[in-house]
Amino acid sequence: MTDQNLEAAVSAGVMSAESEHRALLQSIVEVARAIFSAKAASIFLHDEDSDELVFEAVAGEGSDSLIGTRFPSSTGVAGWVLVTRQPLIIDDLEQDPRHARETAESTGYVPKAMMSVPLLHEERALGVLNVLDRSQSVEFSLGQMELLGLFANQAAIALDLLQRARHARAVLTRSGGDAGVIARIASALEDLDDEQREPVLRLLGALDDVLRTDVSF
C-alpha cells in the first residue's frame, strides 16, 4: 500500500460513514428543492467503471426504493446533460412520451418541467442534479439559471469529497486488516478529549520510535 493510499484509508476511517454521506446527498437535494420551490429534486452520480448513471438521492415526489437504480449514461435528458456538460431547462415535458416513460422508470415520478444541470468538478462530470416542477409562479429567468449553476457548483464540490471518501474506504477494504487497524486507532483517537489523547499519543510516539529503529533480536 502506498503512503498516499494509506493516508486516504486512514482518513476514511476518521471521516463519516456511508450513512452520513447519504445524509449529505439528501441535504443537497432538499436544499435544491427548497431554493426553487420545486416538487422534487434528485441526484444521479456517474459510475465511471460501468459508464452508468446511478440514482442516488431524491427529495419530494418520487420513490426512495429506486435509489441505486442504474441506467445508461446517455439516457434521456440527464444523459444529455452529463455528456454535453451543458445545463438544460425544459418545460412541457409531458408532451414527450419517451421521456415520460424513461423518467417514470428511473424516478417513479413524471414531471411537467425539469431543470437538469451537470455536476462538474475540475475536468470531471460527476453526475447530474435534476430539479423537477419548479414553482411556475414566475417565468424562468437567467437569474434562476445563475442560481442553479452556483448551487450545482457547490453540490459538485460536496460530491467530489464524497467520492474521494468512498474511494478511500474501498482502498481500506481491499487492504485487509492492516490499514483497518490504523484507521480504527485514528478514529478512536479523534473521539478522545485532550486529556485522554495525550498519553495515547505518547504511547504511539514510542511505538513509532521502536518501529523506526533498526532493531535486531
Next chain:
Amino acid sequence: MAQPEQKPERYTGETLPAWSLPAAASAEIGIGVEWPERVTREWALGGSTGAGIRVCILDSGVQPDHPLVGPLEGAVALRKTEEGEIVVEDDTEGDLCGHGTACAGIVRSVAPDCSLFSVRVLGAGFKGSGSVLLEGLRWAIGQGFGVINMSLSTTKKQFSGLLHELADSAYFRRTVLVASAHNMPVESYPWRFSSVISVGSHEETDPLTFFYNPSPPVEFFARGVNVEVPWIGGTRIRSSGNSFATPHMSGICTLILAKHPELTPFQLKSVLYLTASNVGGAE
C-alpha cells in the same frame, strides 16, 4: 475494469504553403465585398432566407420528419467500435434525446431556406464521447459546411489542443463554428477559442436580437430563454439554456452568409459586431 479513452490522433490539415505578398500580387487580392459606409442589419441580412448555406447540427441527431425542422440534406452518426475505431455511418435512428431536433428547428425558424445536415456525436454513452465529438467535428469540417452549430462542450483538457486545431482549421476554411458558452464557473471547450463564435443567452424574445459582449471570452448573447422548440415524437416544448441561444446565432450567421457568401469568418464576425443590438447597426 474500464479502459482509458483512446487519445485521438493529431489533426492533419492541408499542406502548408509559404506565405508572403509580393508587390505585384497586392492588386490581385481585392476584397469582393462592397462594404457600405455604414454596415446595418438591413445590409447584412435584409431579405435573406439562408438559401444556399449548408448548416451542420453537431448534436444528438435530428428527427427528420418534424414539421418544424423540415427536410434534411443528410444525416450521419459517429460510433466507436469495440476495437476503439470511430466510424461514420448513415444515421437511421434520428434523434436520441430531442436536443438536436430543437437546435435544428431553431436554425430553420431563423433561416428557413438553409440546408440542414445532422451529424450525431452523442448517444453512445459518456465514455468516449470526447473523442467521438472530435472526430465528428473533424468530419464536419471536411464536408465544407458554411456553419457548424455546437451546442455542447467538453471539460477534458486532453481534448482542448486538438479542438483548438480543428477550430482554427474551420476558421481558415471558411466554416463558421458557433459554440455554446458555459454559464457555470468551469473551463470548457471549444467556446473559449477566439476562432469560434461563442454564444450565451439573453432574456429577450426577438429571435434576431443579439448583443456583442465587450468583456469576452463569450462574444455574443442571443435568445436562449423560454424558447419554443421542436422535440422528439413530433412534439414542441419550451426550453432555456445557452444550447438554444447558439442555434439562434447560427441562424443569424446563415442569413448573413447567404446574402454575402464571400465573407470569411473574420469578416462575418466583424459584421456581427457592427450589427449587434447594442452596437448601433441593428436597424
